[in-house]
Amino acid sequence: MSTVSVYGFRNRINGKMNIGVKSADGEDMLTYITSLNDEEFWEDYSKGLMEKSILFIGNAIEEDLARTIEWFALKYGISTKPEKFYLKKNNAHCVDEKLLTKKIKQTVIDYINGGPGIKIPDKFSQDKSLIEAIDQNIKDKKYQVFEMDTRSVHKFFRNQVRTDQYDPAHVSKIMIGMREQPDEARKVFGPIIIVIEQDGSHWILDGNNRIEAAMKMVKNKEGWATVPVIFLNYTEFGASEKQRQNNYDLFGLLQNKRKFEVKKENSKEDLKRNINNFIVSEGLDLSKPTHVDRARTLIYDRFLMVCESKSQLNGVLVSILNDFEKERLEMRYQKNLITYDDGFFSDYLWNKYEKHDIAAVSTTQSKAKYAEVLGWIFRRMQTVDAKKGAIVLYYSSKAELVNDEQEKWIDKLKETIKFNNLPITVEVLPAFE
Numbered sequence: 437m438s439t440v441s442v443y444g445f446r447n448r449i450n451g452k453m454n455i456g457v458k459s460a461d462g463e464d465m466l467t468y469i470t471s472l473n474d475e476e477f478w479e480d481y482s483k484g485l486m487e488k489s490i491l492f493i494g495n496a497i498e499e500d501l502a503r504t505i506e507w508f509a510l511k512y513g514i515s516t517k518p519e520k521f522y523l524k525k526n527n528a529h530c531v532d533e534k535l536l537t538k539k540i541k542q543t544v545i546d547y548i549n550g551g552p553g554i555k556i557p558d559k560f561s562q563d564k565s566l567i568e569a570i571d572q573n574i575k576d577k578k579y580q581v582f583e584m585d586t587r588s589v590h591k592f593f594r595n596q597v598r599t600d601q602y603d604p605a606h607v608s609k610i611m612i613g614m615r616e617q618p619d620e621a622r623k624v625f626g627p628i629i630i631v632i633e634q635d636g637s638h639w640i641l642d643g644n645n646r647i648e649a650a651m652k653m654v655k656n657k658e659g660w661a662t663v664p665v666i667f668l669n670y671t672e673f674g675a676s677e678k679q680r681q682n683n684y685d686l687f688g689l690l691q692n693k694r695k696f697e698v699k700k701e702n703s704k705e706d707l708k709r710n711i712n713n714f715i716v717s718e719g720l721d722l723s724k725p726t727h728v729d730r731a732r733t734l735i736y737d738r739f740l741m742v743c744e745s746k747s748q749l750n751g752v753l754v755s756i757l758n759d760f761e762k763e764r765l766e767m768r769y770q771k772n773l774i775t776y777d778d779g780f781f782s783d784y785l786w787n788k789y790e791k792h793d794i795a796a797v798s799t800t801q802s803k804a805k806y807a808e809v810l811g812w813i814f815r816r817m818q819t820v821d822a823k824k825g826a827i828v829l830y831y832s833s834k835a836e837l838v839n840d841e842q843e844k845w846i847d848k849l850k851e852t853i854k855f856n857n858l859p860i861t862v863e864v865l866p867a868f869e
Contacts, residue, residue, distance in 0.1 A: 508536055722757060
């Protein structure tokens, strides 16, 4: 059911406030800002000075109560602390003051006097509780473990949380342990976790690398004809298909968080892939600042449990945002890039530079980073015994255009050459006709 809320914004520097109502229509409660048209408020908001709190959350039929709370909050606040409100006049509507309980009034008064408002419910608390309960049951050995034919398990569907379904190098490492210490390998192998879906299909949630290793051992006739498995019912992961699928992924990531001898930990790319999928499933648009704020909140709430630290999770989120921004910037370039081939450069470098005793090299913009191409031109100058050199750069992709806009590596290369008074010219070929 849709919700209504009463929100408060407080300037963390000067304490000025704005209080308003978010109706059940339109944007999500946590992405909605305000209907206030006060220039000072929006200037402070754009500077990142406003901190949001929630004073009331109710269902759609409680909108009269929410509007009455807004009226009470502005009436009390503007009369007691007029200098602390962006809005100078109470334009809210009192529907029915009898709807206000003492607890509601006290929450509002406490907020106006510096209090925090109410705690926003964690949207994913149920999901996390489900996953943590299943994880704990596995650790406590509450599920029965079966020995099952390795070939049969290998044929099951895979719920993939990693970038790659399995890592050949890690599979080889597991197989070495299986061969050299078979008894110990059996102890630390750990059951393959399988969920049985409503249609009777079997999906591996955890154990892709291990089942690959066991299958290779079978094919090599080195044993491991059976592997331990635990079967879980799909209903344990939630009521809806969307909730279950997201929780399958979260469960897989949680299993990979812990370090086992025959498990491969989550990589940054594994986390990035799953968080990207989650952002899409939540319908978030990273081109909108409010959606970015919402994404950050949801991702911290949901994925911190499968990461080693908030810093690690923040690094993944920053990488996702950077990728999105680069893709967005690339869309500005609608024309096709000019393609320069080896034949072009052979003629161009010779006719413009080398027949005039100027050593020349050509490469892509990316080689300007950290002046990497300088080493190339130095060697070329030495090879052809030239006192002068030329670096000809071109863009091989739109991503390189965006990267150069942001990082300015070509400009930095030119600055390095100028600072060291080097007899080297830098030419950048046009990207488009």
